[in-house]
């Protein structure tokens with residue numbers, strides 16, 4: 001069984017969550033990670049200004065240099081920072097091009113405010129797929145015990161196995 005973890009991260013929070021989810025998944029299945037790297041959103045002021053500008057645009061842009069074919073996986077997990085209550089433009093583009101098929105799907109988000117599933121709803125709308133499992137993470141919780149517990153539940157629900165809570 002194989003799982004593909006796809007994420008976009010501007011400042012590292014979603015990357016950290018993607019890595020922790022991958023590590024938990026790896027206890028059970030083979031995992032590949034696809035980081036969507038977008039230089040347009042570099043960590044400097046200009047990158048942040050572009051992020052806020054793009055947040056209000058419906059424009060999609062072609063994603064180049066992707067490594068993995070999602071059709072080769074039984075599980076796909078997609079993670080995004082929340083930008084303006086939605087996923088980021090690169091994740092929106094990825095989801096819009098994702099072929100609908102029979103994998104099990106997990107969507108997760110990181111955000112600075114109180115977690116909601118607003119962005120996951122947008123992801124479902126764009127991809128035309130309903131998430132089998134979803135997780136909304138507050139960035140301030142990353143690394144704490146509840147966060148790791150939530151990741152274990154997210155992964156075990158995705159894989160359809162009993163919860164392995166230590």
Ligand SMILES: Cc1cc2nc3c(=O)[nH]c(=O)nc-3n(C[C@H](O)[C@H](O)[C@H](O)COP(=O)(O)O)c2cc1C
Nearest residue numbers: 009010011012013014081082083084085111112113
């Ligand atoms: C352009 C932009 C828009 C954002 N909009 C929201 C928002 O609507 N709600 C929220 O809670 N956090 C918002 N944030 C904060 C990010 O979602 C949060 O810091 C996230 O964890 C960043 O993930 P990353 O480190 O993987 O880039 C926004 C950040 C940026 C740069």
